Amino acid sequence: MRIAVLMKAVVEPESRIGLGSDGEVQCANFRYELNEYDLYAVEEAIRMAELYDAEVTVVSAGPEEAVQSLRKGLAMGATDAIFVPVEESMGDAFLSAEVLADVLKPVQPDLILSGVESNDLGGSQVGVLVAEQLGYVAATMVISVKVGNDGVLNVRRELEGGNFVDVDLPMPAVLTIQTGLNEPRYPSLKGIMAAKRKDLVRLELSDLDIGDSQLVETIEYSYPPRRERAQMIEGSSEAIASELVSLLRAKDKVL
Amino acid sequence: MSREVWCIVEHRGGEVDNDSLQLFGAVHRLDGEAVAVVCGDEVAGLAEQISGECDRVISLSSSALASFTPDGYAQAIVPLALERQPSAILTLHSHFLGRDLAPVLASRLGTGLISDCIDVEWRAGFVGKRLVYRRKLIATQRSIVPGIQVATCQRGAFEAPESSGLDAAVEMLSVEIDVDAVRWKVGEFDEAEVVVGDITEADVIVAAGRGVGSKENLDSVQRLAKAIGGTLAASRPLVDHGWLSRGLQVGSSGKTVRPRLYLALGISGAIQHVVGMRDSDVIVAINKDPRAPIFEYADYGIVADLMEIIGPLTDEVEALRG
Numbered sequence: 001m002r003i004a005v006l007m008k009a010v011v012e013p014e015s016r017i018g019l020g021s022d023g024e025v026q027c028a029n030f031r032y033e034l035n036e037y038d039l040y041a042v043e044e045a046i047r048m049a050e051l052y053d054a055e056v057t058v059v060s061a062g063p064e065e066a067v068q069s070l071r072k073g074l075a076m077g078a079t080d081a082i083f084v085p086v087e088e089s090m091g092d093a094f095l096s097a098e099v100l101a102d103v104l105k106p107v108q109p110d111l112i113l114s115g116v117e118s119n120d121l122g123g124s125q126v127g128v129l130v131a132e133q134l135g136y137v138a139a140t141m142v143i144s145v146k147v148g149n150d151g152v153l154n155v156r157r158e159l160e161g162g163n164f165v166d167v168d169l170p171m172p173a174v175l176t177i178q179t180g181l182n183e184p185r186y187p188s189l190k191g192i193m194a195a196k197r198k199d200l201v202r203l204e205l206s207d208l209d210i211g212d213s214q215l216v217e218t219i220e221y222s223y224p225p226r227r228e229r230a231q232m233i234e235g236s237s238e239a240i241a242s243e244l245v246s247l248l249r250a251k252d253k254v255l
Numbered sequence: 256m257s258r259e260v261w262c263i264v265e266h267r268g269g270e271v272d273n274d275s276l277q278l279f280g281a282v283h284r285l286d287g288e289a290v291a292v293v294c295g296d297e298v299a300g301l302a303e304q305i306s307g308e309c310d311r312v313i314s315l316s317s318s319a320l321a322s323f324t325p326d327g328y329a330q331a332i333v334p335l336a337l338e339r340q341p342s343a344i345l346t347l348h349s350h351f352l353g354r355d356l357a358p359v360l361a362s363r364l365g366t367g368l369i370s371d372c373i374d375v376e377w378r379a380g381f382v383g384k385r386l387v388y389r390r391k392l393i394a395t396q397r398s399i400v401p402g403i404q405v406a407t408c409q410r411g412a413f414e415a416p417e418s419s420g421l422d423a424a425v426e427m428l429s430v431e432i433d434v435d436a437v438r439w440k441v442g443e444f445d446e447a448e449v450v451v452g453d454i455t456e457a458d459v460i461v462a463a464g465r466g467v468g469s470k471e472n473l474d475s476v477q478r479l480a481k482a483i484g485g486t487l488a489a490s491r492p493l494v495d496h497g498w499l500s501r502g503l504q505v506g507s508s509g510k511t512v513r514p515r516l517y518l519a520l521g522i523s524g525a526i527q528h529v530v531g532m533r534d535s536d537v538i539v540a541i542n543k544d545p546r547a548p549i550f551e552y553a554d555y556g557i558v559a560d561l562m563e564i565i566g567p568l569t570d571e572v573e574a575l576r577g
Binding site: 019139179223229230231249252254 | 389394551
């Protein structure tokens with residue numbers, strides 16, 4: 001069995017994100033990290049590989065910084081990695097899906113895992129679109145996954161409001177993984193050393209068979225309208241505590 | 256191209272998910288005819304529940320649609336959409352129709368998808384606005400393909416129109432589903448436990464998030480909750496870490512709460528959390544990141560290290576309440 005994991009390098013959540021005078025997102029000082037949701041997907045793939053004797057290929061199409069994320073995946077225990085440099089400005093889910101699907105076609109994974117969404121653009125489309133491109137079946141918001149004796153995937157999906165539903169589906173399949181279904185491991189020193197000898201293949205967009213498939217363009221960025229902000233309370237810890245309690249009591253009458 | 260905008264209605268257990276009605280509000284933004292599309296096994300009752308809220312209802316019924324499956328729903332919707340060419344198809348950005356179905360519909364209709372929209376309009380094409388980079392920016396996106404458009408709408412972003420009280424025409428169609436091509440086999444639903452001391456009943460909630468830092472620090476949060484007469488709750492990361500039980504989770508995959516007082520401690524304010532608590536009467540946020548989005552929803556904001564402030568705050572509350 002071969003499992004592929006889609007990994008995305010995303011802008012660090014704490015990054016100061018603003019617009020330049022040209023109205024474009026200023027990304028010169030962006031720092032990237034592995035999308036948190038994908039970390040759970042990698043961990044799940046490695047656990048499954050240990051249980052079901054599978055190999056794990058980690059794949060990313062994105063900024064150069066994604067190489068660090070792929071190395072992390074290798075250090076956690078993935079078998080090999082594939083990287084395609086793609087400019088952030090091309091960020092259209094269909095295009096990303098087409099690139100990833102074309103990379104994965106020769107790999108022929110039985111199972112593809114990704115996080116449920118990216119925590120920068122958050123479209124939550126790419127996993128399902130990759131499935132559609134490859135003719136695989138997909139299920140999103142997966143909180144647990146097992147392979148039955150008949151080779152059928154038994155997954156539990158998370159619904160709104162704390163409800164769940166169990167679904168069986170055949171492989172090959174794409175599952176998008178929700179946080180919290182496992183505890184991602186830290187790469188061991190041995191893992192980090194071993195990762196250096198593992199294959200990290202670099203493909204260029206020009207190596208791939210992709211058309212002009214962009215379907216959605218971003219025409220402008222803007223700041224969200226400012227809400228009436230909270231009344232900020234400042235001072236020493238004691239002064240803040242005292243002022244807050246008296247406001248909640250005297251003004252809002254909730255204490 | 257017709258003016259029809261199809262709104263795929265979310266339902267379960269014979270009840271329409273009322274947030275689906277917000278889609279009709281999005282149709283107003285598109286100056287379209289609000290056509291509710293209901294897929295299911297027994298759909299007459301569902302059609303009746305929404306016929307006063309929209310311009311027209313199309314119900315697509317088959318025993319193979321008793322449970323939601325992306326393949327089943329797509330088989331029901333795609334051929335009819337290709338025939339009738341609605342200008343757009345909308346769903347909520349929900350766990351079923353938004354995440355599993357919308358990309359499948361877009362893909363099989365050969366069109367793009369703009370997901371989790373907070374606004375939609377026609378502006379030299381179909382345009383959707385969505386929050387990106389953890390809600391620090393709005394990206395305005397436009398589909399560059401002509402024909403049917405597909406978009407998902409954020410829960411709470413659009414207002415459901417006032418009920419017209421008039422019964423819209425209901426078109427009942429039975430559809431043929433090739434069950435061999437339906438790859439999901441749907442099993443049991445597991446309903447959320449109803450627990451005593453449910454956070455949805457609480458008057459005062461003290462909610463802890465990632466900023467709490469360690470499991471040990473939860474003891475201080477617990478002490479504050481006790482002093483203030485409140486119930487402890489959590490944002491998702493703490494539940495994921497196994498520090499607190501899932502029944503205490505506030506947000507889209509947890510509970511929706513409306514207490515008189517909500518203390519958000521070390522919670523950054525991801526949309527998944529905010530949708531579960533923004534209707535609380537008074538919200539207090541304590542976070543060390545002055546740019547944390549939670550401050551946009553709070554009545555009172557404190558930029559501080561939680562662990563430095565929680566002791567004095569507990570003392571102050573204890574002094575007040577004796």
